Amino acid sequence: TDDPIPTPSVPPPDILRCAYMEIVVTDLAASREFYVDVLGLTVTEEDDEVVYLRSIEEFIHHNLVLRQGPVAAVAAFSYRVRSPQELDRAVDFYTELGCRVERRAEGFTKGIGDSVRVTDPLGFPYEFFYDVEHVERLAWRYDLYTPGALVRLDHFNQVTPDVPRATRFMQDLGFRVTEDIQDDAGTVYAAWMRRKPTVHDTAMTGGDGPRMHHVAFSTHEKHNILAICDKLGALRRSDAIERGPGRHGVSNAFYLYLRDPDGHRVEIYTQDYYTGDPDNPVITWDVHDNQRRDWWGNPVVPSWYTEASLVLDLDGNPQPVRERTDDSEMGVTIGADGFSYTRRDEDEEMPEWKKGEYKLGHQL
Amino acid sequence: TDDPIPTPSVPPPDILRCAYMEIVVTDLAASREFYVDVLGLTVTEEDDEVVYLRSIEEFIHHNLVLRQGPVAAVAAFSYRVRSPQELDRAVDFYTELGCRVERRAEGFTKGIGDSVRVTDPLGFPYEFFYDVEHVERLAWRYDLYTPGALVRLDHFNQVTPDVPRATRFMQDLGFRVTEDIQDDAGTVYAAWMRRKPTVHDTAMTGGDGPRMHHVAFSTHEKHNILAICDKLGALRRSDAIERGPGRHGVSNAFYLYLRDPDGHRVEIYTQDYYTGDPDNPVITWDVHDNQRRDWWGNPVVPSWYTEASLVLDLDGNPQPVRERTDDSEMGVTIGADGFSYTRRDEDEEMPEWKKGEYKLGHQL
Amino acid sequence: TDDPIPTPSVPPPDILRCAYMEIVVTDLAASREFYVDVLGLTVTEEDDEVVYLRSIEEFIHHNLVLRQGPVAAVAAFSYRVRSPQELDRAVDFYTELGCRVERRAEGFTKGIGDSVRVTDPLGFPYEFFYDVEHVERLAWRYDLYTPGALVRLDHFNQVTPDVPRATRFMQDLGFRVTEDIQDDAGTVYAAWMRRKPTVHDTAMTGGDGPRMHHVAFSTHEKHNILAICDKLGALRRSDAIERGPGRHGVSNAFYLYLRDPDGHRVEIYTQDYYTGDPDNPVITWDVHDNQRRDWWGNPVVPSWYTEASLVLDLDGNPQPVRERTDDSEMGVTIGADGFSYTRRDEDEEMPEWKKGEYKLGHQL
Amino acid sequence: TDDPIPTPSVPPPDILRCAYMEIVVTDLAASREFYVDVLGLTVTEEDDEVVYLRSIEEFIHHNLVLRQGPVAAVAAFSYRVRSPQELDRAVDFYTELGCRVERRAEGFTKGIGDSVRVTDPLGFPYEFFYDVEHVERLAWRYDLYTPGALVRLDHFNQVTPDVPRATRFMQDLGFRVTEDIQDDAGTVYAAWMRRKPTVHDTAMTGGDGPRMHHVAFSTHEKHNILAICDKLGALRRSDAIERGPGRHGVSNAFYLYLRDPDGHRVEIYTQDYYTGDPDNPVITWDVHDNQRRDWWGNPVVPSWYTEASLVLDLDGNPQPVRERTDDSEMGVTIGADGFSYTRRDEDEEMPEWKKGEYKLGHQL
Ligand SMILES: [Ca+2]
Ligand SMILES: [Fe+2]
Ligand SMILES: [Fe+2]
C-alpha cells in the first residue's frame, strides 16, 4: 500500500467481538417484517422510528438496529470492548489518527451506555461500548425457535478499495488475519480478521468503498439455513435470495446471502472453525481458485461483487465512495483476461455450467 | 398431440417401481471411481466389463449397471413388475404396439432372471423383470455409511419431444401423473408420473429425444446431499456439480445434479411426498413461475436444459434424436420472448441475480 | 394359535393406507393444546366437541380426530380403501366373520363420506372409507412449518394377546408382514405389517388387549424429532417424553414416544425403508437381542410395555381387555428368567447402564 | 469451603484452551480401534506404546494421547497457553502453592515442546505448553469425514469432593464460571468454567476424587452424534453407549456419553453458546430440576454419577481418592430423601418413566 495509515503510539481498545450493526432503512415496516416475521429475530424494544433486534443466544440488548431514514445506509459497526476503561483507549487511539470521535455517556442507541463513535481512517462509522442492558438469553426457549432460527451475530463485511491498507490498520486495532484471497502478483482481493476466536468479526472486501458488504448471523445447523430459503419460497419472496446456499471455501462455513427490502445484504452462516490460538494458521486462497468463495464451484452472481450499502458519517450523511484501483476479483476471474480453475495444474477449461454469467459477452 | 400412440387392447404389466438403469460408459475405471469411491454406491458384483451397483437400502442385485462401451449412452430403463406373469403381459402389450420385443429367460444382466426388453414407442429401451437375486439390505450397516449415503434408487427422467404424447402412453402403461409444467396455452413442458407412491418413477422432460435426462438416487436427509458437494470440493471435482443443491418446486424434494465422467446426469434427491391415493391431487406449475424448478428461484443452467444422454436400441446402437417442435422451456422463460416471475401478478422484473445467464445477450 | 380366525371366502377390501385415528379425550382443550400448540398439527375444522387435525403433507380432511368424552379411549382405527366399491367388500368380509358392521353413507366423522365401521375379530374398532373431503396439502407452506413439523400419519400400533392369531387375520385382510420379534421357541412378541410400502400401517404388539399402543406421525428429518423434545423441555413438559428419542432396530426408523394429556401414546417417527416388493425380505429379530427395540441398546421403560389405551366398541363402550397368556417381552428380557444381549454369542453380561430398571429387584 | 486453597501472589498463566488429554489404556490395540476405527479420530503419529490422535479441525499435533500402561488412568489434562513466557508463570504459580512441578524443554509427549506438568492442589495432573508441532488442519478434507466426524476437543470434566473449593482455585487460575448446579442450602454439586469462550474448558463434578469424569469432543451437527450411536449398533457395540444422546440443560448442548474399552468416559457434544463477555450471565440450576442434566428429563444412569477414571501423579502412580462429604447429586435427587421435579411449583410426582432406576428399592 502506498498510503499506509500510521500506527498510533497508544494501544488500541481491547475489543471482544462485533456486537451490533445499526442500519438506516427507508421503510421501517417493510424492514421489520423482513427481519422479524421472515427471519425471526427477536424484538427487544421498538418505537415508530427504531426497532432493536437480537438473536436467540444473545444476552445484550441488541445485535441489529433498524432506524427509519431517508437513505438506506449503515450508521454504525459496533463492537463490544472488554471493560469501560477501553473506551478511553478508543478515544485516544482514533484521536491520534486525526479521526472524528464522539462519545456519549448515555450511548447512541437504547440499551447501550457510555460509548464512542468514530469515523475511522477508512471512512467507516465504528462504535465501541461496554455498558449494555442485559436481556433474556433465549437459548433454552425452544418454544420460540423457528426452523431457521438465527442464534448469534457472527460478523460484518466491509468494502474498501485498498485491502492491505485496511488490513494493516485493523491489525493495529488488534485484529488478527485468519484467511485472505490473493493472486500470484500479491494483489489482495479480500481478507478476514477476528477478535473472538472464529474466522472473523469483520472482513475487508476489495471494491469501491467505504461501503458495507454484509452483516452475518449464524444458525446452529445447515438445515436451518435451508429452511430460510424454503420459507422465502413459500412467501413468494425467493428473489430476496441473492447467492447460495453454499459452502464457502474461505472459512469453511455454510452460507446464504439475502437482500433486505432496502438491498442491505444479510448473510446467514454456520460452522466455521476455532481460530483463537496466536499461531492459528493463516490460509491464503488463490483468486483463480474457483472453490475459494464457493467450495462447490457455483458461480458468484455479479451483484454480489458490485453492490453494497453506503455508510454514514457521524452526522448521518453518506460517505463518499472511492474507487478501487487494484484489479477487481470479478475482473480477474472471468472476462477477457480472467480465468478460474477447479484443478490448479490442469489446462482444461471449466464446464459451461461453472462459468455462470461472468463470461464476458456470454450469450444464450 | 397429433400423433397419439394407440392404447393397446391388452392390459399393461403391473409395474412395481423403477429398479435399475444400465448405462454404457467409455472408461469403466473412471466411472467406477465416480459411483463407488465418490458417491459410495455398493458393488454387488463386477468384472472387467461391467460393474453392478446398489444403494444401501436395496435388497435386489443392483440399481445401476455400468457397462464399458464405445459410446456413452443408456442401454436400459429397467422396472420391476409384481410377478413373473407380468412379463407375458409386457410382451403382449408392446407387441401389439408393434415394438421390437426381446425376452431372455436368463435375463440381460447378472442377478436378473427372466426379463423382457423393448424399444418402446417413444424410442426408449425399457426392461421389465420380476426374478432377481436377493442381496444383503445394508440399511442397518451404519459402519458402511458415508456422510452422503445413497439409500434408494428414486426415479428416472427421460427427454422426449412431445410430452403429452409420451404421458398418455405412460398412462396406458399404468403410470399416474403427479405434477406437470404447462403454460396458459396448454403447452406441456414436463410431466412427472409414478407407480410406487412417490412423486415419480420417471418423468418426461420436453426436448430433443429420446434421450435420458437423469437417474436419481435418494438420501435420508438434506445434509447428506450437502456432504456429497463438500466431498466433491475436497476431491477438486466440484465441476461435477452441474446444478444445485436446491429445493425443487415440482416434487418439493431437495436436489442436486451431478455429471458423471461421461456426462451422464445423476440426481441426488430427498423428501418428496406420498402420492399413493388414486385421487392424489395433480399439481400443475406455470412454466413462467420462477420457483417451479427451484423453489428458491435460483437460475437453471442452460446445460441442464440442453444436454442429455443418448439411448440405445436393442442392438446397442444409439437411437436417432428427433427435435422438439413445441416451445422450449428455456426459450419461454428467458430470452427475447421469454419471462419468469417470482410473484405472478406483479409487473416488477426479477432482480439481476435471479436471471442467471439466460438473459439473451447478457453481458458482464 | 389355538383359536384361529377363519379366512373369509370373500376377498378383503383393497386398503391403501392407515388414514386417521379417532381418539376420545377427557379434556378437549388440553388435548388441543398438546396436538396443536405443542406438536403443531393443523386444525382442519373444529367445534366444542371435536377437533379434526392433519399433518403437513396430507390432502385428506384429517389424520387425527380428538373427541371430548368421558373415558380416554380409541374410537376408530381408520383406513382408506382404493375405491368406493371396496366398502361393499369390507361389509361382506366382516359380516362373514360374524362381526358387528355399521355403514353410514354420510360417514362417521366430518370430512369423510360413505364409510364402514366394524368391531373386528380382535376387538378393535376399524373403519374403512374412500370418500373424503380434500384440503390444502401444506407441503410447500414452509411459512407454517415448525422445527418439529409432523408431515404424515405413518402407522398405528395395537396391543393384542395372541400375536400370531392377529397377524394371520391381518394377512387375510391383505396386510404383509415386514418384521417381527420372536424367540427360539417360536413365541411371537410383536409383528409389523403394511399396505403402503413402508414398514407398517399397523403393528401387533403382544399384551393384554385389545388396546391401542400408539399412533405414529412422521417428520422429514431426525432433527425435527429432537426439536420436539427441546420444545417440550422449554415448556416444562418434558414428562410427556416417555421413551426415546432413539433408533429402532425393527424398522430402522428414528423414533420418540410421547404421552398425551390422557396418556394416549404418540410416536414421532422418521426414515424407515421401502417394502413394496412382494418378496420384500421379512426380518425376524430375537427377543433377547438388546438392539431390537432400540438399536443403541437403551432400556425400554416398563410403562411402554405395560400401558396402553382402551378401545371402544361401536356404541362407544370400552372393550373388555383379555390377558396375554404367552410370555411377555418384558418378562423374558429381564427379571429372574429373562436376559438380553448385545452380542449373541458372548457370555458377558450387559453393563449396568444398559439394564435399566428391568433388573428384578434392582436397588439403587 | 473450610479448607480454601490460598490465592498465589503471582499471576496465573494465560491459558488459551484445553488442548489434549493423555490417558493410560491397558490394551492399546483395543483403544486404537475404538478411537480411530469407531470414532474416526485421526492418527497424527504412533508407535507400539503410544497413539497420538487429533480431531478434524485441529492444527496442533494431538488432542488425545493413548499410552499403553498397567492401570487405566489419566496422565495429563493439558492446556495450551498464550506464549512461551506463560510457562514461567505456571511454574511460579504452582510452586508458590507447594505443588510438585516438572518442566521439560523437550516436552512430555511427542509434538509438544517446552512444557510444565504439575500435580495441582486438587490432586490432578495438569500440563501447560505453548510450543507445538503444527499439522494439517483437515477441516476442508471432506473426503475424510465420517458420518460422526469429531471436529474439536471441547472440554474436560473432573471429579472432586469439594466443588466450591475447586472452583475458587480454578478462578485463581483464570477460569470463569459459566453455569453451576446448587440446592437451596447452597450446596454446589457441579460447576462449569471456561477460558475459551464456550461454556467450558473443564468442569468440576462433585464426587470422590480426584478422578476424571470425561473428555469431550464436538461434532458440527446433532445428526453426527446420532450417527455414532447408529454405527455402534451396527458394530454390536451399543453397550459402549452409557447415557444419551440427549440435550443438556446445563450448556444447552446436545450430548452423548460413551465408555471406551477401559471404561474411560468420552462425551460427544455439540452446540453450546458464546460466553466470551466478562459479564456473561452465570446460570445456576436447581439440583432438583429434572431438566438440569437432561433437558428432556430422561434419567441419568447411576454409573454416570459413580464411575470415573483414576488420575496419576507425576511418577505415574494413581492418586488416592478422597470421599465427597457433601450431599451427592444422585442421593438428593432420588432415594429416600431425594426428589426431582419437572415443574418447580407443582406437587405432582414425576411419572414412572422419568424416575429411571433411581427410585430406592425400585422393583420390576
Ligand atoms: Ca448464472
Ligand atoms: Fe460473511
Ligand atoms: Fe429428477
Ligand SMILES: [Fe+2]
Ligand atoms: Fe411405532
Ligand SMILES: [Fe+2]
Ligand atoms: Fe461434558
